[in-house]
Structures are given as structure tokens and as C-alpha cells.
Amino acid sequence: MAMFRYEPVPRDTGVEEALAAVTHDAAWFLARQYAFGEFGGDDAASPVDVSVTQERHLLDGWHGGSRNDATEWQSYDPSSMVLEELVEEESQDGPDPRLVLAGALRWRRALAAAGLLALLPAFARTCAFGPSGALAPDASAAAVRDRLPDPVALAPWLERLAARDQEAAARFGAAEDTREALATAAAAWLAWWTARIPSQPHTPPRTWDPHRMEYSFSVRASTLADVPLHVGEYNGGHLDWWAFDAAPARTPVAEAALFRDERKTIPAPARFGGMPVSRLWEMEDALVDFGSIDASPADLGRLLLVAYATVYENDWFCAPLPAQVGSLARVVDCTVTDVFGGATVLAPAAAEDPEWGVYGLSESMGAAAGHSGDGEAGPAPSPWFYRPASLPGGLESPPMESVLFLRDEGINLAWAVEEKVTDRAGEPIDRYARWIAAAARSAQAASPAASGPNGAGADGAGADGAGADGAGPDRPVRYRVATTVPAHWYPLVPELLDGQPDQEQYRLRLVRLIRDAWAPPSPLGRLLTETDWLHEEEVPRSGVRVERSRQFSRWRDGDAHSWTTRRKRSGTGSGSSGLRFDVLEET
Known part of the structure; x- marks a missing residue:
């Protein structure tokens, strides 16, 4: 495949001669057009009319839990309900x-x-x-x-x-x-x-999976009950169309079951920044310069993009088709009428090439790509398009609870670190700062002699037992079976899934440690209290941080909505708790 591009190389500093557009030999221009093959094109017609018919179903139900959860579907109105609030809402054990x-x-x-x-x-x-x-x-x-x-x-x-x-x-x-x-x-x-305390405790559907630290729920339209949309790995924050997966069920087009929306529009040429203009005296967008793109001869993807943007840009047209917010729709008919009166029925591009279904809903088992796991061709991509009632920009508080999950490669163990929790009044508490303060008070109570400046006693010995000059090779030592782990670090011990020794799948069980009297043995926050084990793949080498924060937003009808959201973010990599066994340390 050969790619050529001809560009003028101006040598003058001014643009007067170029703006004059002087033509000396019209026959020369015709010869150049013939040489470039501009007269060898087909007599293709231009579209003048597009008739598009879509089938639309408004979502009206949702339920929390996994795909196979048999919980009852609850009502959902996209015009007045915030889906993020319904999904992320927490059950209240008492007043806020x-x-x-x-x-x-x-x-x-x-x-x-x-x-x-x-x-x-x-x-x-x-x-x-x-x-x-x-x-x-x-x-x-x-x-x-x-x-x-x-x-x-x-x-x-x-x-x-x-x-x-x-x-x-x-x-x-x-x-x-x-x-x-x-x-x-x-x-x-x-x-x-x-008036502000409910008489009955409100228990929302359980959407939070404590074993994966993510949300799971489904939505559907009652008029299209066999095509539910499932979200299995929602990390919190913002829901958009790409978070939903469509069921593999195929619903045939039936006239009696359709809510049709037929529109006839005049197609408009596709426009983008930096594209060549069709008028002689019109200046192109200087923010995008396709002529300055750096590409090697083997970079075909970038070269094809430049060729499309500079040569074939006038071959593409747009026909808008409005979709209702919170609806599931598919195009059932698209007929294009050209200048010669010919009508052409267009089929979905993904039906012939699944890679073109970039904005369609994906399906499980690789159906979105049109191939199954064994290399055989799978079902065609889903024809449905979902326009979600997305949450607009709102206000979010700093994290009021934070847990960091990380791996400790030195002792081959994973840890759940409670970085921040909330007290009864909802105020955040830094557990590391509390642990440092409690450890200092405990050390001071255990060593009453260390009352001098900087923890030094009357004999000049520091807190580590060394003399003031740091010497003393004959200083006494003591043996410790294991060092102390910070009070807000809780181990995740691997165990065989289902306890069967013939399997190689593990899960991480949260273990409570026996600590000092001032260190609580169990977690204090809500995130770790709700779980007792995690799937092993949920704690990667990069670590995971899970946070709880308050969110406030106004919906389309102007009503204010406030709830507590949970977010799952990337961590800070592996870490070390400082745990060591069989240690000799100086007293």
C-alpha cells in the first residue's frame, strides 16, 4: 500500500500571490485533474433525504444485586429519580x-x-x-x-x-x-x-458487594422485559452508557409492540475541526493541522486517518435522531433518498463488521466483538442504544472514610488499612494519628522514668535505651516473637475457596488481631465491618482504595438530592507493615 501527499513549499514571506489565485493556463489545470484521476470517479448520487424509524422503550424498573438475583423489580422514573442515588444509597442504622x-x-x-x-x-x-x-x-x-x-x-x-x-x-x-x-x-x-425521623427504618436494595467492593444492579423497561441492562462492576461516581451490558436475548421487530418514532431529515455533511473547506476564500481552522502530523511510513493507522480527514471527508453525512433521556432504543429502518430519486435501505454497520459497534451496548462472552472465546463467530452485537439519565455536576465532600487495600510482599500477606473513619457526629478521625497518640501514651505509662526532655530520663538514656553519645556495644537486648503492627492495619489471610484442597482459587479473609488494651481488635469503619473476606483478584499489586463521601446534586426537576457514595479507586502500590518475626532489639 503506497501513500502519497503533495504539498506546496512556499519560499516567499508574503501571501499576496497566493491570495490572488491567478490562473494562467486553464488547460494545465484540466491536465492535472486528469493526471490525478479526478475524472475517473463514479457518478455517485448525493443524499437529499433520510427517513429513520426507531423503536423506543422508557426504562421504568430496577433492582439491586447480581444478574441472577430474584429480588422484586422496583419502580424507576428517570425524570424524577437519580439512578446513582438509588444505587449508592446506604441503609441507616439510626439518625444521620x-x-x-x-x-x-x-x-x-x-x-x-x-x-x-x-x-x-x-x-x-x-x-x-x-x-x-x-x-x-x-x-x-x-x-x-x-x-x-x-x-x-x-x-x-x-x-x-x-x-x-x-x-x-x-x-x-x-x-x-x-x-x-x-x-x-x-x-x-x-x-x-x-418529621425528619422515619417511623420505619428505610432499607434500600442491597447493591454493594462487600466481597468485591463495587456495586451491582440492573435496569429494564417493562415493555422490553427480556432485554435488561446489567451493571456488574460499578465503582461509584458517575453512570454512563458504557457501564451497562445488554442481555443476549434477541427481540424481533413486531409492529404491535413498537413505539415508533419516525423522522425525515436532510442529511448534513460531517464537520470536524481542521477539515478542508469547500470554499476558496474560507480560512481553515488553524488549531488542527493535519499536514504537520508526524507519522512513519509503517504507521498506517495514522496515515489513514490523515487521508480520511483531507481527502474523503466530504463523503460522510450526519442525520440526527433524538433519543429520549432514560430510554432504550434501536433503529428499525433507515432509508436514504438520493438526488436521482433512488431509495437505499441501510443496515447496521455492526451487522457486517462487529468492530463498528463502538457505541452499542456490549454483551457477555465477547459478543460485543462478534467472537466467542473459542475463536468461533458469536452473535451479532446488541442493536440497542441506551441514553442514560446521567448525573450532572454536583458537590462532593472530602472522604469521610477511607480504606487502603495493599499487598505486603515481604511477608506474603495482604492488608486492609483503615486510614480514616467517622465518629458518631460524622466527623472524620485519622486512625494513624490516633494510633501514634495512643502508642505514645502507652509508652510513657510503661516507662515513667522517661520524663526528661525528648523522652530522656535522669541518666541521660533516650527512649531507645541508647546513651547520650549513642555508644554502648554492651547494651542489653531482648527477644521478641513478632513486632507490633499498627492498630489500624488488619491482615487479609489467604484461604482456599470453599475449603477444598484440590482447588487453586483463594480468597482473602479479614482477620481480627489480639492487640494491646488501647488498640481495638476489630475495624471501626463501616466498609470493613460489612465484610469478612474479599476475592483474591480484588487486591492487585497496585492496591485499591475505597472511600465513602457525601454527594449533593440537583436533578432535572430542580429537586435537591443528597446521599452517601462509595468510590473504588486505584491504590498506591505495595507496602510494608513492619511486621517481623524472631527479632532481637535493644532495650
């Missing part, structure tokens, strides 16, 4: 942490408005938030929380106060002349609180 703090502050303002702010300490003592153990807030947050009551424990007491219970009023030290105002404030607070 932000609502808890808002309720406590609201009761404080209610007491202040009624002139009963002096009763707030009594409510804070009776309805205290209580200790949180390893999830205890820091000093500044605890100072605020100790002065406010817990709304969950406060609600039963306010119900008694709203009912004019004299014993409850005396419990908080309310005087006789202030009990009526206290009952009115309690009734107003209860009306606000009960």
Missing part, C-alpha cells in the same frame, strides 16, 4: 449524624427563646451522648458535645414534658411557672424531629 447535632442545637435555641437556657446542663447530664470508646471525639468536639443533649435520648423525655408530666419537669429542675413554656417548646421540637 448531622441531624443529631442539628437536633441538639435546635433544642438549645428553643430553651434560649423560652428563657430556660439555665436548664440545658440538666438535659445534657440526663441525655448525655455517652462515651464512644475508640471513636471518641477530639477535645474541641467533646467540649461542645458535653454541653448538648443527645436527641435520641432526649425525644422520650420531651414527649413526657409535652404531656405535662410533672415528674419529668421536676427531673430537670423546671420551676412551676416555667413548665407550660417548657411543654410548648418540647412539643415544637418533637414536631420538627418526628
Whole structure:
């Protein structure tokens, strides 16, 4: 295959002669056209009319879980429901942490408005938030929380106060002349609180797979029940058409079952930046210069792209076909009428060459490429096109929980590292910082002599037992069976899948370690609490980081939507926990 390209090489600095477009010999131009084969073309007609008919089905159902999950389909309205919120919504074990703090502050303002702010300490003592153990807030947050009551424990007491219970009023030290105002404030607070706390706990469909750390769900149209769209590896964030896979079922075109949308349009030439223009005095786009593309003679892909962009660009036309948002559609008829009155029926390009189905929905077992795993030709690519109701740009908070999964090649083990968790008020806690602080307090309590500057005692020995001059070859040593692992590192121990020794498939089981009294043996965050094992391939050498964050967005109808999302991102590579066995260390 030979590729040639002719370009002028200007030597003048000006463009006046080129802009003049002086023609000295018209016969010479005709001869050059003949030499280049411009007169050897076929008498091909140009399209003047395109008639396109599409079959459209609006999605109206969805369910969470795997493809074979038998859960009941739930209603889905793309015009008012955010699919990302439906999929990523978490079940609530109790009131939202932000609502808890808002309720406590609201009761404080209610007491202040009624002139009963002096009763707030009594409510804070009776309805205290209580200790949180390893999830205890820091000093500044605890100072605020100790002065406010817990709304969950406060609600039963306010119900008694709203009912004019004299014993409850005396419990908080309310005087006789202030009990009526206290009952009115309690009734107003209860009306606000009960309107935001559901009477029945909401349990959304389970879409999160804790063994793979990703979402799985399906959507469908009830008018096309045998063609559901399945998403099996959704990592969170944003749903688009490429995340969906179509079922391999084939639905024949039936006139009675079609919702037809027939349109007749005039095709327009395909346009792109930098393409040659058809008018003599029109300047081309200078941002794209196909003549400056660097390609070797063997780079056929790039050369063919340049040839298409500079020679055959006027052979392509566009006929728009609007698709409804949240619908599944396929083209059932496409007829092109040319200038000679001839009608040509076009078939899908992917029917002859599956590689052209770049925007169609893929199918399992390599059907999207038109080949099966054994080399034989598979079924044709799916003819369906899905236009999703995609989430617009919104606001996302910093991660409030983060877990890093990594491999420790030094000890042939994988780890789940809890980097960040949330306390009861929803505030993030850095587990590494907590571990460092707790280890320092434990070391200080175990070595009371280390009270001098920089941890040095009266004898000048540092925290590592070395003298001030760093010498001392006769320093005592001690034997340790194993070194200490950080409190927020949890091992993932490989075990045979199903416990059968004849198999070579493994899974990674999350193990709780016996640690010091100040180090919790079990994970504190929600991500690791919900799982007890992972598939072995879900923790690659590059590592994986899973995060939880809050997301806020407005939908097409203007309604505000807020939920907690989970994202699965790439990790930071392999790491080391510092775990060693049979160690001699200096005291």
C-alpha cells in the first residue's frame, strides 16, 4: 500500500500571490485533474433525504444485586429519580449524624427563646451522648458535645414534658411557672424531629458487594422485559452508557409492540475541526493541522486517518435522531433518498463488521466483538442504544472514610488499612494519628522514668535505651516473637475457596488481631465491618482504595438530592507493615 501527499513549499514571506489565485493556463489545470484521476470517479448520487424509524422503550424498573438475583423489580422514573442515588444509597442504622447535632442545637435555641437556657446542663447530664470508646471525639468536639443533649435520648423525655408530666419537669429542675413554656417548646421540637425521623427504618436494595467492593444492579423497561441492562462492576461516581451490558436475548421487530418514532431529515455533511473547506476564500481552522502530523511510513493507522480527514471527508453525512433521556432504543429502518430519486435501505454497520459497534451496548462472552472465546463467530452485537439519565455536576465532600487495600510482599500477606473513619457526629478521625497518640501514651505509662526532655530520663538514656553519645556495644537486648503492627492495619489471610484442597482459587479473609488494651481488635469503619473476606483478584499489586463521601446534586426537576457514595479507586502500590518475626532489639 503506497501513500502519497503533495504539498506546496512556499519560499516567499508574503501571501499576496497566493491570495490572488491567478490562473494562467486553464488547460494545465484540466491536465492535472486528469493526471490525478479526478475524472475517473463514479457518478455517485448525493443524499437529499433520510427517513429513520426507531423503536423506543422508557426504562421504568430496577433492582439491586447480581444478574441472577430474584429480588422484586422496583419502580424507576428517570425524570424524577437519580439512578446513582438509588444505587449508592446506604441503609441507616439510626439518625444521620448531622441531624443529631442539628437536633441538639435546635433544642438549645428553643430553651434560649423560652428563657430556660439555665436548664440545658440538666438535659445534657440526663441525655448525655455517652462515651464512644475508640471513636471518641477530639477535645474541641467533646467540649461542645458535653454541653448538648443527645436527641435520641432526649425525644422520650420531651414527649413526657409535652404531656405535662410533672415528674419529668421536676427531673430537670423546671420551676412551676416555667413548665407550660417548657411543654410548648418540647412539643415544637418533637414536631420538627418526628418529621425528619422515619417511623420505619428505610432499607434500600442491597447493591454493594462487600466481597468485591463495587456495586451491582440492573435496569429494564417493562415493555422490553427480556432485554435488561446489567451493571456488574460499578465503582461509584458517575453512570454512563458504557457501564451497562445488554442481555443476549434477541427481540424481533413486531409492529404491535413498537413505539415508533419516525423522522425525515436532510442529511448534513460531517464537520470536524481542521477539515478542508469547500470554499476558496474560507480560512481553515488553524488549531488542527493535519499536514504537520508526524507519522512513519509503517504507521498506517495514522496515515489513514490523515487521508480520511483531507481527502474523503466530504463523503460522510450526519442525520440526527433524538433519543429520549432514560430510554432504550434501536433503529428499525433507515432509508436514504438520493438526488436521482433512488431509495437505499441501510443496515447496521455492526451487522457486517462487529468492530463498528463502538457505541452499542456490549454483551457477555465477547459478543460485543462478534467472537466467542473459542475463536468461533458469536452473535451479532446488541442493536440497542441506551441514553442514560446521567448525573450532572454536583458537590462532593472530602472522604469521610477511607480504606487502603495493599499487598505486603515481604511477608506474603495482604492488608486492609483503615486510614480514616467517622465518629458518631460524622466527623472524620485519622486512625494513624490516633494510633501514634495512643502508642505514645502507652509508652510513657510503661516507662515513667522517661520524663526528661525528648523522652530522656535522669541518666541521660533516650527512649531507645541508647546513651547520650549513642555508644554502648554492651547494651542489653531482648527477644521478641513478632513486632507490633499498627492498630489500624488488619491482615487479609489467604484461604482456599470453599475449603477444598484440590482447588487453586483463594480468597482473602479479614482477620481480627489480639492487640494491646488501647488498640481495638476489630475495624471501626463501616466498609470493613460489612465484610469478612474479599476475592483474591480484588487486591492487585497496585492496591485499591475505597472511600465513602457525601454527594449533593440537583436533578432535572430542580429537586435537591443528597446521599452517601462509595468510590473504588486505584491504590498506591505495595507496602510494608513492619511486621517481623524472631527479632532481637535493644532495650
